[in-house]
Amino acid sequence: MSASSRFAPAALSAPAVLALGIALLVPLIGIALLSFQGFDFDKGIIPRWDLANYASLAGDSLFQEALARTFRIALIVTVICLLIGVPEAWIIHRMSPRWRGLMLLVVVGPLLVSVVVRTFGWMVLLGTNGLINQGLLALGIPGAPYRMMFTEFAIILGLVHVMVPLVVLAVWASLGRLDPALARAAESLGAGRLTAFRRVVLPNIMPGILAGALMVFCLSASAFATPAMLGGRRLKVVSSMTYTEFLNTLNWPLGAAIAVLLLIAILAVTLLWSRFIERRALRRLGVG
Amino acid sequence: MPTASASDFLVLDGVAKSYGPVQAVQDVSVRVAQGEFLGLLGPSGCGKTTTLQMIAGFEAPTAGRILLEGRELAGIPASKRNIGLVFQSYALFPHMTVAENVAFGLEMRRVPKPERQARVARALDLVHLEHLADRFPRQMSGGQQQRVALARALVIEPRLLLLDEPLSNLDAKLREEMQVELREVQKRVGVTTILVTHDQQEAMALCDRVAVMQGGRIVQIDAPWRAYDAPADPFVADFLGRSNRLLARIDGATAEAAGHRFPLPEALAALRGEVALAIRPERLRIRPAGQPGLPGKVHSRVFLGGFWLVRVETPAGDMLVTVQNTGTPPAEEGAAVTLDWDAHSLRRLEAAA
Numbered sequence: 001m002s003a004s005s006r007f008a009p010a011a012l013s014a015p016a017v018l019a020l021g022i023a024l025l026v027p028l029i030g031i032a033l034l035s036f037q038g039f040d041f042d043k044g045i046i047p048r049w050d051l052a053n054y055a056s057l058a059g060d061s062l063f064q065e066a067l068a069r070t071f072r073i074a075l076i077v078t079v080i081c082l083l084i085g086v087p088e089a090w091i092i093h094r095m096s097p098r099w100r101g102l103m104l105l106v107v108v109g110p111l112l113v114s115v116v117v118r119t120f121g122w123m124v125l126l127g128t129n130g131l132i133n134q135g136l137l138a139l140g141i142p143g144a145p146y147r148m149m150f151t152e153f154a155i156i157l158g159l160v161h162v163m164v165p166l167v168v169l170a171v172w173a174s175l176g177r178l179d180p181a182l183a184r185a186a187e188s189l190g191a192g193r194l195t196a197f198r199r200v201v202l203p204n205i206m207p208g209i210l211a212g213a214l215m216v217f218c219l220s221a222s223a224f225a226t227p228a229m230l231g232g233r234r235l236k237v238v239s240s241m242t243y244t245e246f247l248n249t250l251n252w253p254l255g256a257a258i259a260v261l262l263l264i265a266i267l268a269v270t271l272l273w274s275r276f277i278e279r280r281a282l283r284r285l286g287v288g
Numbered sequence: 289m290p291t292a293s294a295s296d297f298l299v300l301d302g303v304a305k306s307y308g309p310v311q312a313v314q315d316v317s318v319r320v321a322q323g324e325f326l327g328l329l330g331p332s333g334c335g336k337t338t339t340l341q342m343i344a345g346f347e348a349p350t351a352g353r354i355l356l357e358g359r360e361l362a363g364i365p366a367s368k369r370n371i372g373l374v375f376q377s378y379a380l381f382p383h384m385t386v387a388e389n390v391a392f393g394l395e396m397r398r399v400p401k402p403e404r405q406a407r408v409a410r411a412l413d414l415v416h417l418e419h420l421a422d423r424f425p426r427q428m429s430g431g432q433q434q435r436v437a438l439a440r441a442l443v444i445e446p447r448l449l450l451l452d453e454p455l456s457n458l459d460a461k462l463r464e465e466m467q468v469e470l471r472e473v474q475k476r477v478g479v480t481t482i483l484v485t486h487d488q489q490e491a492m493a494l495c496d497r498v499a500v501m502q503g504g505r506i507v508q509i510d511a512p513w514r515a516y517d518a519p520a521d522p523f524v525a526d527f528l529g530r531s532n533r534l535l536a537r538i539d540g541a542t543a544e545a546a547g548h549r550f551p552l553p554e555a556l557a558a559l560r561g562e563v564a565l566a567i568r569p570e571r572l573r574i575r576p577a578g579q580p581g582l583p584g585k586v587h588s589r590v591f592l593g594g595f596w597l598v599r600v601e602t603p604a605g606d607m608l609v610t611v612q613n614t615g616t617p618p619a620e621e622g623a624a625v626t627l628d629w630d631a632h633s634l635r636r637l638e639a640a641a
Binding site: 179181182184185186187188189190191192193195196199200203204284285 | 345367369381382383396
């Protein structure tokens with residue numbers, strides 16, 4: 001092999017690597033460095049190098065609360081998305097080709113709408129004078145109107161709405177690789193439709209389910225716009241807390257420290273997930 | 289137990305299936321005896337697989353009835369029919385070992401574990417795979433996977449075994465071995481079996497009777513050798529093996545084709561006028577030029593091991609001739625020859641124009 005062809009792959013991928021390096025790595029390193037510096041309300045950023053920001057966060061109950069809320073919401077959203085998305089993908093998969101295309105379009109619909117527009121839509125629906133409460137009042141439901149805006153319920157609802165398509169698409173890809181005769185084989189052996197799905201289809205689309213779950217979890221944990229708009233000022237998640245530190249308090253180093261902690265937490269979850277859960281599922285299928 | 293004579297074990301009575309305006313299966317009626325091995329044979333799109341799906345319970349007929357042991361199957365889901373299925377893709381569960389695959393149907397029937405294990409072992413023994421019980425399907429060859437699929441379908445002691453193109457994913461040599469094995473296992477177990485295939489050689493080798501299908505209908509149903517010897521129409525003649533067409537003018541006890549006059553069998557002696565006759569390649573004989581018969585010229589010859597396939601150009605059209613390989617090659621390409629045959633080898637093709 002000639003020298004030029006040996007270096008060709010590196011040369012060809014150089015532009016992408018360069019762009020990624022400049023656009024991602026440099027800011028990331030900048031944020032990491034920033035998180036070690038100090039801050040004073042009068043003097044701004046103080047050039048010093050210590051772990052004071054991290055120490056203060058470790059003792060900050062507001063931050064701990066936001067961190068717990070962030071992961072609680074992400075976990076609940078992931079579970080709900082799986083419960084909705086996996087059967088949804090299976091049902092659409094079994095539809096006739098004509099309906100299948102249409103239904104897939106409906107499924108990815110939420111992804112085609114801007115996050116701000118979508119979230120405002122939920123605000124219109126969920127407000128105390130919103131459509132849902134008006135409907136409940138008109139029906140004479142006791143206890144109405146309910147407070148739905150600025151609750152974790154609202155955040156979860158808004159996130160599930162946009163995350164379900166990700167699960168459907170990830171599972172869809174797995175279903176496409178599945179031999180359609182498998183479910184029929186299980187049925188011919190005496191399994192009902194539900195049993196056939198649970199015992200035969202489900203284990204074989206696990207890679208798609210796990211990938212979808214991880215995507216949903218990471219995106220929910222780092223989501224900013226939806227929790228900020230539907231959760232309001234008081235119900236903070238880690239990403240909206242970072243935003244407040246950077247743009248309201250102007251304490252950039254503290255905001256940077258929060259961002260770094262969120263990144264580490266998500267990375268840790270991802271690594272543990274793929275190390276222990278995903279790899280085991282894949283090994284069973286002989287893929288890993 | 290509802291009464292049903294052994295010859296009416298499975299009855300398809302005027303079964304039809306249409307998808308919108310498309311008629312996939314039309315008026316299929318057939319009676320299958322207990323223990324019989326029936327083949328549904330035809331080109332793709334002839335409705336054979338749809339017929340199988342309806343028997344299995346994955347498609348509902350739009351007309352007609354299907355009765356198994358005298359009981360109508362309509363409304364009974366596939367999972368309650370107790371019909372074993374072997375798929376073209378084998379459809380083994382990739383996440384289960386061979387033993388787990390075979391045990392699945394017994395598990396669904398809540399067979400207790402000790403009995404389950406014994407029956408799985410017996411089923412694997414039947415297909416000579418007991419030593420591979422702990423393998424995963426992906427670690428096995430196509431032929432082995434095929435045998436696992438067969439064991440999995442048989443272990444539930446099905447009332448009926450359906451085979452959907454079971455051997456078409458195997459290479460030629462393995463396919464022949466599996467044909468012998470499949471036939472043996474079926475005879476030993478004695479299960480009534482329906483095979484769907486587009487491979488006429490496979491259908492002829494395995495089945496007690498074949499139903500040749502075309503355009504959603506059964507055009508002929510007969511023992512393989514009888515359907516081969518007396519095809520009902522040009523389609524069957526062509527689909528079951530090779531066949532030569534000879535357009536002849538019949539007057540009296542003899543016929544004439546392209547200037548060659550030849551005798552007719554008694555069965556055809558009553559015919560008059562232009563008639564399409566058929567003759568199998570193995571019934572034609574190649575003689576040296578100048579002898580009595582249909583004159584021609586060798587166009588090509590192909591060596592196929594056990595025999596030669598020779599194409600001879602004649603004034604009555606191209607004729608295929610198979611010549612037993614006896615160690616001496618037949619006439620060379622370009623050589624002038626004469627074709628000769630026995631009168632009783634001639635068949636009349638129905639509906640020929």
